[in-house]
Structure formats: C-alpha cells, structure tokens
Amino acid sequence: MGTKLFDKTIVSDAVEAVDFIGNILESSTEYSIIGKDLNGKILLWNEGARRLYGYEPEEVVGKANSQILHTAEDVAAGKPQQMLEAALHAGKWEGTIARRRKNGQQFMARVVVTPRRDGKGRPIGYLLISKDVTNEVAFSEELRRAKLFDSAIVGNAQEAVDFITNILESSTEYSVIGKDLDGKILLWNEGARRLYGYEPEEVVGKANSSMLHVPEDVQAGLHQEIMAAALRDGKWEGTLVRARKNGQRFTARVVITPRRDSSGKAIGYLLISKDISAEIRLTEELKATQFYARSLIEASLDPLVTISPEGKITDVNEASVQVTGVAREKLVGTDFSDYFTEPDKAREGYQQVFSQGFVRDYPLAIRHTSGRITDVLYNASVYKDDKGNVLGVFAAARDVTAQKQASRYARSLIEASLDPLVTISPEGKITDVNETSVEATGVPREKLVGTDFSDYFTEPDKAREGYQQVFSQGFVRDYPLAIRHTSGRITDVLYNASVYKDDKGNVLGVFAAARDVTERKQAEAKQRASSAYARSLIEASVDPLVTISPDGKITDVNRATELATGIPRQRLTGTDFSDYFTEPEKAREGYQQVFFARLRERLPAGPSATPRAESRTCSTTPVCIRTTRTTCSASLRQPEMSLSAKWQRNCSAPPPPTRVPSLKPRLTRWLPSARRARSPMSTKRRSRPPASCASSSSARTSPIISPSRTRPEPATRKPSLKASCAITPWPSAMRPAGSWTCSTTPACTKTIRARCSVFSPRRATSPCRNRRRSMRAV
Known part of the structure; x- marks a missing residue:
C-alpha cells in the first residue's frame, strides 16, 4: 500500500512514511481532517481541525466522539x-451541515x-474532511436575494463562487480587473492575462493598476481622475491608450x-477593458473607403441619387444639386x-x-428651379445590405440635352428631305422613317416602325434582296423598286x-434613300413613243x-x-459617207459645204454691225529672204465675222509696234475632215481679192486660208510677194477666239512660197513675222 502512495525516493521506511503523512496533515490548515473508528x-486530529473547531488534539484524540462537532x-x-x-453504504457522504465549535459557536x-x-x-x-463555508453561504444568500443567479444553477455559496470564477475565466476577450480604492490589483482574469501579458501571480495583491497606463497619463494624473470620476458618477467610460508588459501600446x-x-460603502473598483485597435483600424479604413466612395460620387x-x-x-x-438648383439638405427626404x-x-421608373x-436608359427631364429643362437618361439598380435585403435604389x-438637340437637328434634316428615307435593322424591320415615307406608303410612322421593309413594295422579294445586298456589299446604288400606297398608287423609285x-x-442597320423617278419614267416613255413615231x-x-x-x-x-447600198445598217454606221459614191471627193465636198453654210448662217456679216472688238491689219513686203518691212493698221472690227478671208482695202502708214491680242482659232472641231484631204476651196476655187485693194490687182489670185494643212500655190508671174494679214475674230459660241487671214501679192523678182500662220502672243507681235508656222486647219 505504501508503495502505491509514496515514491520510494521520498519514503524509504515506515518511520519516514509516518513523518511524511504527519507533515501533510499539519500543512492542511484550511481543511479539517479527522479520523475516527466505526463508533x-x-x-x-490535524491542524486544520484544531483551527476550525477549537479543540486541541490532546482533548479529543482517543477520548471524544465526533458527535461533539454536530x-x-x-x-x-x-x-x-x-x-x-x-x-x-455509498462509499461517500457529502454535504453542507451546521457544525459547532468548542466555544459553542455554530x-x-x-x-x-x-x-x-x-x-x-x-x-x-x-x-471526515470539512471546511468552513459560512461566508460562501452568506454570499450565496446575497446573490439569491439579488437575483443574479438562477437557483437551479447556484445552490450555495461555493457553487456561486465556482460559477463566478468560471465566468471570469471564460471571459478571454474582455479584461476583468478588481482593485481596491488605492488601485491595488485584487482580481485578474484570463482576459486580463491575454490582453496585458501579466500572469496573475505577478500582479494580484502586488501591483497597482497604474502600471497599465502609459507614462504620460500617469504623470498627468489621469488614472486618479478616472477613479475619482467613477466614484463620483458611478461609472467612467472612454478610450485610453494602454501599455502591455512588453511595453507595446x-x-x-x-x-x-x-x-x-x-x-x-465603496471598497474598490471593477475595471473592464477591451482592445479596440483592430476596430479603430477598421473604422479608419471604413472612413477612408467611405471618403473615397464619396469623392468618386x-x-x-x-447627377447621382439614392432613393428609399x-x-x-x-x-x-453635387451634380444633382446643380441640375435641380436645390441644396442637398432640402433634397434629402x-x-x-x-x-x-x-x-x-419618374415614379413609375424607380x-x-x-x-x-434595374432600368437602363430611362428617359426623363429634370426641371431646374430657374425653369431650365435638362434631358437625361437614367440607369438605376437596387442596392442591398450584407444579408441581401434591398435598402433602396x-x-x-x-x-443628353446636347445629343437631343443634335438629334432634333438631324431629325429636321431628315424630315426636310423630299425623298423617302428609312432605316432597316439586320432582321429587315423598319426602325425609323421620315414623313415623306409616310406619304409615299400612306401608313403612319408608328405602324411602319417594326414592320417588314419589303411589305410596302410591288416586288417584296426584290426589295428583300436589295437590303440583304446592302448588308453583304455595304451599299447599293440606283436599285429600282416600286412603292405601293395604301390607295393603290404606285411610285417608281431608285434606292441608294x-x-x-x-x-x-459594328453594323447597326441600313440607311436607304429613295428617289422618285415616276415623272422621269413617264417622260422616258413619251420620248420612246416619240422616237418610235419618228x-x-x-x-x-x-x-x-x-x-x-x-x-x-x-x-x-x-x-x-x-x-x-446593199449593206446592212450595222455595217453602214460608223463608216465614211463618201465611200459609197462614185465620186467620193465630190460627196465629201458636198457635206462640207453643208457644214460651212450652217456656220455662215450663224455668223452675222457686214459693216453695219456694231463693232465690239479690235482687230489689226498688217502688211509685210519682203525685201529679201531674211529682211522684211512691216506696216500695220488698226481698225475696229466686229467680233463675229465670216470664215472666208477678209481683204483689207487700206494698207496705210504703220502704227507703233503693238502686241496683237491672242485670238487663236481651233477649227478642227468644226471641220475635222480637213485633216484627211485637201479642201476644194484651197485647190480649185481660189477667190481673188477685190480690184480696189491697195496691193495689186494684176497679181495672180492668192489662196485664202485653207482648211487643210497644204501649202498655198506659189505665184508664177513675179518672184516677189506682198502679204497682207488680218485678225478675223470668231463667234463666241464656236469657242475659237480669232484667226489670221492672209493674202499674197507678187512684188519681188524671186518666187517665194507664202505661208499664213496663227498669231502666238508668246512668240511674236505680228502674224507676218512668225516664221514658217503653218496654219492649223480651218
């Protein structure tokens, strides 16, 4: 038995065992330990029994019965x-009973x-082991009277003490510290140990609570002020900077x-505290987040708004304040x-x-206090708390005021168009039309929008094929269709x-414009009928x-x-008219006479016409091959003259040298055939100058301007020639500005071939001084 109760290193024999047990019994001063026999x-009788009951061991051991204690x-x-x-019977009896001391006190x-x-x-x-629990029982009764505990939980003082102790030890998040009036720590729970870092043995009954304050607060006497305020007001509550055992704050x-x-009567203080550093940090973060969110708003x-x-x-x-003209304080609520x-x-919207x-692009118009209207599109959604409960909108x-104004302007342009305009979705549905489309179809805009584009044409399949071609190719031009009005009227159009x-x-749709070609088609039909008749x-x-x-x-x-001719029309068309005659030259001369006659009819002639342009007449006399003498005379000549050569009667003294204005003719447009053959006018029918000409009446006839590029025939009688040149203006309707006409008179001993040239203002002042520059086709 001894081997089971004692370690052999502690108790080696019976005497040591007795001494060890006696020491334990004597050391137990709080509990009374009494041994007795079956009777x-x-x-x-240990020391605890002596202190508890008042009897000395000599008085009771082997002499008294335990009933004296009841x-x-x-x-x-x-x-x-x-x-x-x-x-x-049960192996143990346990309970709380009344006991009696030696002095009779119970x-x-x-x-x-x-x-x-x-x-x-x-x-x-x-x-028998017993302990005085008088104070605990009294405490329990006070607790019971104070109704702090359920009687089913706390039956006696010990249970109350155990219960309170359990509560204090279970409070790990809150520090619970009891201290006397001077601040000495009397109670230190588990929460205090965790929060401040001190073990209970280090502080209970030894340390003052001022050590939990930072030095600045202690020096300022803050801890004394706090206790005085609690004693005066019944409580002090606030936020303090505290110090841990390791110095951390x-x-x-x-x-x-x-x-x-x-x-x-006040006997001390109860101090309950909690670390709120994390809460403060979260609060600061929350404030920063709120400030950030507010700054974004x-x-x-x-304009942004929340609605209950x-x-x-x-x-x-602030944007909502500006758009309404009402202060935030008045708007809220x-x-x-x-x-x-x-x-x-607006009410229906929220x-x-x-x-x-949610809603998207909900159109509304905000009215400012000044009367100004702002067109807006609202996007709104609900917002919720962390549990998913809807708090508001x-x-x-x-x-979109500017966009609406631009849209109205664009709309006015669309409506101003006299052509039917329409927009078509990728599905072929009409999304918008102008008033002209309404008039062309006889269907109101509200009914047109959303319907199939092809339903309003005489050929729906062709209309459908048309807008599908736009989606595939990007565009169509002059696409023919016919719009059917509700009255049955048909309007021919060309769609672009x-x-x-x-x-x-991203492609949104097709924009199509129709040009009404009904009148043009009718005119074309009439023209075709007229052409067929002709x-x-x-x-x-x-x-x-x-x-x-x-x-x-x-x-x-x-x-x-x-x-x-025996030739089909297809082969005849495009060939030369003169090729089908026995005398091609005569045939050619014939139709050229027709053209010349037509031109003469269009050109008025005669001196009675009002002169409107200035022309110059120059005559040159070759002295030798390289040297010439020039005489010029100026006179007013009317701008529209004959195509034939114009002989000048008065070749008088020369005027001062003057640059002749450019009147370069372009006659190839009128007589292109002159490029291919010599004109009969230049080879056979040469006209003579009038006898009264100042040059010479006995000279051989000199050629007038030739419509071909051939040189004029040389003189045969005398070797010298006298040339007379004059500007002949052309009609403005025939585009050329002017030309030179020349005549030659033999005056020298040598035969000289005379050429007439077109005046070039960039190179010469007189046509007679242009050296060997051929006249280009009249």
Missing part, C-alpha cells in the same frame, strides 16, 4: 449516524465522510465602476419624382427598379442605300435617208439606204 471515536438538533435527529451509514461547513478500510477491504473507521475601451459592500459629372423604397431621396451628389417634368413617369432590379442620370455603324464599327416616219420614206457626223461618218440610215 465515531476520534483517532486523528449541533444538538442533528444529534437528537440521529443525523451523525445517518451520515456514517450512508458513507459506508457555523456552516462543507463535510465529506468516506469509510476507511483495512488491507482486506473491511471498514475499520471513517475519514494599444487602444482600449475602458469601463470603470466602483465596488461597494453590503452597506453601500462627388467627382461624377452625372418609399420613393424618398436619401442622398445626392423629399419625393424623387417632384423634380421632373413628368412626375408619374418602382420598376424595385420590381425588376441607386440611380445615375446622363445628360448603305450600312450605318456604331462608334466601334423612226416609223423615217423608215416609211422610200428615199434613202442618212445622218452624218462632223467627221463625215454615217451615224444612222433608213431601210431605203440599206436597199440602195
């Missing part, structure tokens, strides 16, 4: 015997009685209340819909957000269409009929011409 005679009432009731029997004690047995297990006596929320005894140029489920404004930004031109539509969760308004895109290049008359002629271009080419013939 209750006291056999063991009250007379319990002895009379047989309570001691019941306790021993219960302990013997007290409450918690008593545990257990049987003692020998080596064979037979009971040989009892061990932290911010704590502290509550100090005074402790009082049963008479209400205020930085927005769009009741439709009241709960917050706005008012009805959201009161600031719009259409309050019912109600739609609550029912559907957050709405942002985008100012192309795709239109958004700012990212053609029928031409074909009815039994004489060959032909049309000839200025180049001498056949452009059209009738059936009689085909029969006369």
Whole structure:
C-alpha cells in the first residue's frame, strides 16, 4: 500500500512514511481532517481541525466522539449516524451541515465522510474532511436575494463562487480587473492575462493598476481622475491608450465602476477593458473607403441619387444639386419624382427598379428651379445590405440635352428631305422613317416602325434582296423598286442605300434613300413613243435617208439606204459617207459645204454691225529672204465675222509696234475632215481679192486660208510677194477666239512660197513675222 502512495525516493521506511503523512496533515490548515473508528471515536486530529473547531488534539484524540462537532438538533435527529451509514453504504457522504465549535459557536461547513478500510477491504473507521463555508453561504444568500443567479444553477455559496470564477475565466476577450480604492490589483482574469501579458501571480495583491497606463497619463494624473470620476458618477467610460508588459501600446475601451459592500460603502473598483485597435483600424479604413466612395460620387459629372423604397431621396451628389438648383439638405427626404417634368413617369421608373432590379436608359427631364429643362437618361439598380435585403435604389442620370438637340437637328434634316428615307435593322424591320415615307406608303410612322421593309413594295422579294445586298456589299446604288400606297398608287423609285455603324464599327442597320423617278419614267416613255413615231416616219420614206457626223461618218440610215447600198445598217454606221459614191471627193465636198453654210448662217456679216472688238491689219513686203518691212493698221472690227478671208482695202502708214491680242482659232472641231484631204476651196476655187485693194490687182489670185494643212500655190508671174494679214475674230459660241487671214501679192523678182500662220502672243507681235508656222486647219 505504501508503495502505491509514496515514491520510494521520498519514503524509504515506515518511520519516514509516518513523518511524511504527519507533515501533510499539519500543512492542511484550511481543511479539517479527522479520523475516527466505526463508533465515531476520534483517532486523528490535524491542524486544520484544531483551527476550525477549537479543540486541541490532546482533548479529543482517543477520548471524544465526533458527535461533539454536530449541533444538538442533528444529534437528537440521529443525523451523525445517518451520515456514517450512508458513507459506508455509498462509499461517500457529502454535504453542507451546521457544525459547532468548542466555544459553542455554530457555523456552516462543507463535510465529506468516506469509510476507511483495512488491507482486506473491511471498514475499520471513517475519514471526515470539512471546511468552513459560512461566508460562501452568506454570499450565496446575497446573490439569491439579488437575483443574479438562477437557483437551479447556484445552490450555495461555493457553487456561486465556482460559477463566478468560471465566468471570469471564460471571459478571454474582455479584461476583468478588481482593485481596491488605492488601485491595488485584487482580481485578474484570463482576459486580463491575454490582453496585458501579466500572469496573475505577478500582479494580484502586488501591483497597482497604474502600471497599465502609459507614462504620460500617469504623470498627468489621469488614472486618479478616472477613479475619482467613477466614484463620483458611478461609472467612467472612454478610450485610453494602454501599455502591455512588453511595453507595446494599444487602444482600449475602458469601463470603470466602483465596488461597494453590503452597506453601500465603496471598497474598490471593477475595471473592464477591451482592445479596440483592430476596430479603430477598421473604422479608419471604413472612413477612408467611405471618403473615397464619396469623392468618386462627388467627382461624377452625372447627377447621382439614392432613393428609399418609399420613393424618398436619401442622398445626392453635387451634380444633382446643380441640375435641380436645390441644396442637398432640402433634397434629402423629399419625393424623387417632384423634380421632373413628368412626375408619374419618374415614379413609375424607380418602382420598376424595385420590381425588376434595374432600368437602363430611362428617359426623363429634370426641371431646374430657374425653369431650365435638362434631358437625361437614367440607369438605376437596387442596392442591398450584407444579408441581401434591398435598402433602396441607386440611380445615375446622363445628360443628353446636347445629343437631343443634335438629334432634333438631324431629325429636321431628315424630315426636310423630299425623298423617302428609312432605316432597316439586320432582321429587315423598319426602325425609323421620315414623313415623306409616310406619304409615299400612306401608313403612319408608328405602324411602319417594326414592320417588314419589303411589305410596302410591288416586288417584296426584290426589295428583300436589295437590303440583304446592302448588308453583304455595304451599299447599293440606283436599285429600282416600286412603292405601293395604301390607295393603290404606285411610285417608281431608285434606292441608294448603305450600312450605318456604331462608334466601334459594328453594323447597326441600313440607311436607304429613295428617289422618285415616276415623272422621269413617264417622260422616258413619251420620248420612246416619240422616237418610235419618228423612226416609223423615217423608215416609211422610200428615199434613202442618212445622218452624218462632223467627221463625215454615217451615224444612222433608213431601210431605203440599206436597199440602195446593199449593206446592212450595222455595217453602214460608223463608216465614211463618201465611200459609197462614185465620186467620193465630190460627196465629201458636198457635206462640207453643208457644214460651212450652217456656220455662215450663224455668223452675222457686214459693216453695219456694231463693232465690239479690235482687230489689226498688217502688211509685210519682203525685201529679201531674211529682211522684211512691216506696216500695220488698226481698225475696229466686229467680233463675229465670216470664215472666208477678209481683204483689207487700206494698207496705210504703220502704227507703233503693238502686241496683237491672242485670238487663236481651233477649227478642227468644226471641220475635222480637213485633216484627211485637201479642201476644194484651197485647190480649185481660189477667190481673188477685190480690184480696189491697195496691193495689186494684176497679181495672180492668192489662196485664202485653207482648211487643210497644204501649202498655198506659189505665184508664177513675179518672184516677189506682198502679204497682207488680218485678225478675223470668231463667234463666241464656236469657242475659237480669232484667226489670221492672209493674202499674197507678187512684188519681188524671186518666187517665194507664202505661208499664213496663227498669231502666238508668246512668240511674236505680228502674224507676218512668225516664221514658217503653218496654219492649223480651218
């Protein structure tokens, strides 16, 4: 048995074992340990029993019965015997009973009685351990009277103490510290240990609570002020900087209340504190986040507003203040819909957000206090708390006043168009039209929008193919269609269409414009009918009929011409008119005479016409081959003159040298055939100058301007020639500005071939001084 209770290094023999047990018993001063036999005679009495009951060991050991420790009432009731029997039967009896000291004083004690047995297990006596719990019982009664505990939880003072101790030890987040009036620490729970870092043994009954304050607060006497305020006001609460054992500082929320005894006298303080550094950090972060969010909200140029489920404004930004003209303080709490031109539509908008969760591009118009109207598009959605409960609506308004004005301007341009204009979606549905489209179809805009584009044409499949071609190729031009009016009227149109895109290049639809060509088609039909009638008359002629271009080419013939030549119309057209005659030159001369006659008819002649242009007449007399003498005379000549050469009668004294204005002719346009053959006018029918000409009447006839590029025939009688040149203006309708006409008179002993040249203002002042520059076709 001894080997089971003692370590051999501590107890080596029986004497040491007895001494060890005696030492333990004597050391137990708080608990009374009493040994007795089966009849209750006291056999063991320790120091705790002596202190608790007042009897000396010599007075009771082997002499007295344990009944002396019971009250007379319990002895009379047989309570001691019941306790021993219960302990013997159950192995233990435990409870709180009234006990009596040597001086007769009674007290409450918690008593545990257990049987003692020998080596064979037979009971040989009892061990009674007891402790004075009078104060605990009194405390329990006070707690019970104060109704701090449920009687089912706390039955006695010890249970109350255990319960309170358990509570204090369980409080790990809050520091609970009890101290006296001077600040000495009397209670230190687990939360205090964790928060401040001190163990209970280091501070309880030893340290002052001022060590938990930072030195600055201690020097300022803050800890004394706090305790005085708590004693005066019943409580002090605030945030303090505290110091841990390792010197680290932290911010704590502290509550100090005074402790009082049963008479209400202050006996100390209870200090409860909690580290709120994390809370402060989170609060600062939250403030920073809120400030950041607020700055973003205020930085927005769009009006932002939050709306409660009741439709009241709960917050706005500065842009909302500016757009309404109402201060934030007055806006908050008012009805959201009161600031719009259409309050019912605004109310319907935010109600739609609550029912559907959001709205996009909801059109409204905000009315400023000055009367100014701002067109906006609202995007809004609900916002919720962390549990998902809807708190309200957050709405942002985008100012679209400028866009609406631009849209109205663009709309006015569209509506001003006299051509039907239409936009078509990729699905072939009409998305917009102008008023002209309404008039062309006889269907109102509201009914046109959303319907199939091809439904309003006489050929729906062709119309559908047209806009599909636009989507595939990007555009169409002059696409013929016919619009059917509701009255049955048909309008022939040519459509020009192309795709239109958004700012990212995505194709949104087709924009098509229709040009009404009904009148043009009617005119073309009339022209075709007239042409057919004229053609029928031409074909009815039994004489060959032909049309000839200025180049001498056949452009059209009738059936009689085909029969006369034996050549089909297709082969005749484009060939030379003169090729089908026995005398081609004569045929050519014939149609050229027609052209010359037509030109003469268009040019007025004669001196009676009002002179409007100045011309110069120059005559040159070759003295030798390299040297010439020039005489010029100026006279007013009317601007539209004949094509034939103009002989000058007066070749008088020469005027001062003057640059002749450029009147360079371009006659190839009128007589292109002159390039291919010599004109009969230049080879056979040369005209003579009038006899009164100042040059010479006996000279051989000199050629006038030739429409060909051939040189004029040389003189044969005398070797010298006298040339006379004059500007002949051309009609403005024939585009050329002027030309030179020249004549030659033999005056020298040598034969000289004379050329007439066109005046060039860049190279000469007189046409007679242009050396060997040929006249280009008249």
